Amino acid sequence: MKRYPSVPVNAHASDAVAGKHVHKKQFGQHFLHDPGLIRRIVQAIAPKPGERLVEIGPGEGAITLPLLREHGRLTVIELDRDLIPRIQAAARDIGELEVIHADVLTVDFTALAAGANLRLVGNLPYNISSPILFHCLDHAAAITDMHFMLQKEVVDRMAAxxxxxxxxxxSVMLQLYCRVEPLLKVPPGAFNPPPKVDSAVVRLTPLPRERRHDADPALVxxxxxxxxxxxxxxxxxALHGVAxxxxxxxxxIDPKERAEQLAPMxxxxxxKVVAEDA
Structure with missing residues (x-):
């Protein structure tokens, strides 16, 4: 099983957080600061004792710290090394925080779960949100649910x-594996710096095994x-060379139909027909 080294808590972490963090465009950093929305997001997640919570991109801890107060323990995955001592210092007296310094696209969530399903949370970088979603789908069997902040346009597509x-x-790939529930609309002013688009919070709940399709995933x-x-x-x-x-x-299905007219199944x-004829 792949191991992810935790970043040790720096005893002098407070020394590293004296200055204001400079937001980095390459990481797509837009930090949530609206207390009302943060409270509603934590209420939607509703963490319960014994659950394994993992946050993708904690940033400056807007959701991290309230979740820690509610739950007492949290694992976060952060790529920006400069943010790690800041979040460690802020969380020190609140709860048990495990920090994994890694690109989320390299994290094996199945290995991280180690048999106990994960609940994923995150304000995802909008520039790579789709790759992250598909990466999470690869590990859907090890995930109980996901609560993500995304560009509203992307959430609209997910639930369409x-x-x-x-x-x-x-829409199709997510709905084949998850129940998709848009929860909250979030305006640009709720972030620092504000993005140029509206955002939304969505809940993704992987379907139980008996409701998942049994076709070849790669072929689908x-x-x-x-x-x-x-x-x-x-x-x-459109399917010339495939079917x-x-x-x-x-x-x-009528071959004259177009893709947007078909249901996911x-x-x-x-x-399945293509596989049978192979």
Whole structure:
């Protein structure tokens, strides 16, 4: 099992936090500071004793510290080394904080869970939010739920229904594995510095094993990616080289349909027919 070294608490951490943190654009840093919204987010997470909470990108601790007060123990994953002593100093007298200095895309959440499912929390960097979401999906079996702050446009896409203008690959892939629940809209002024877009908090709850599809995940992803790669084309054209018209019909779908008209499980049906014919 892969081990992630924890950053030891620096006995002189307070010396490292004397100055104001300079926000780093390369890390997509926008720190939440609205007390009312922070309280509502913590209430939505509703941590319970014995749960394993992991926060992605704690920043200056806007959500970290209230969660620690509620729960007493928290693991955080932070890439910006300059922020680590600041969050350690702020958390010292509040609860037990484990800090992992790493790029979240390199963290094996299944190994980190070690058999006890994780609850993930985070104000995700908007410039890499989709890769982080797909990375979490790879470890969905080790995750109880996820509460993420994201660009509102992304949350709209995640929760979109078939036929919507914003329904696409992200909608399908997330809804095949999770229940998607938009919770809160967050204005730019709730952050420092304020982003140029509205944000939203979303809850993702991985589906129980009995409700997950049993098709080849890589093949399903390939079908979805090609179907939405040229979304103005009919399925028979968009899926050329992946599934032919007869295979699409065998899945109970009209080849003249377009990807945005299909429900998530329709893509699974196509993948299953393709696998059977292989």
């Amino acid at each position: 229904d078939p036929g919507s203008k914003v329904y696409g690959r992200l 992803e390939r079908v979805v990616r090609h179907a939405f790669g040229q979304r103005r084309k009919t399925l028979s054209n 032919n018209a007869d295979q699409i019909r065998a899945a109970g 329709d893509f699974v049906a196509i993948a």
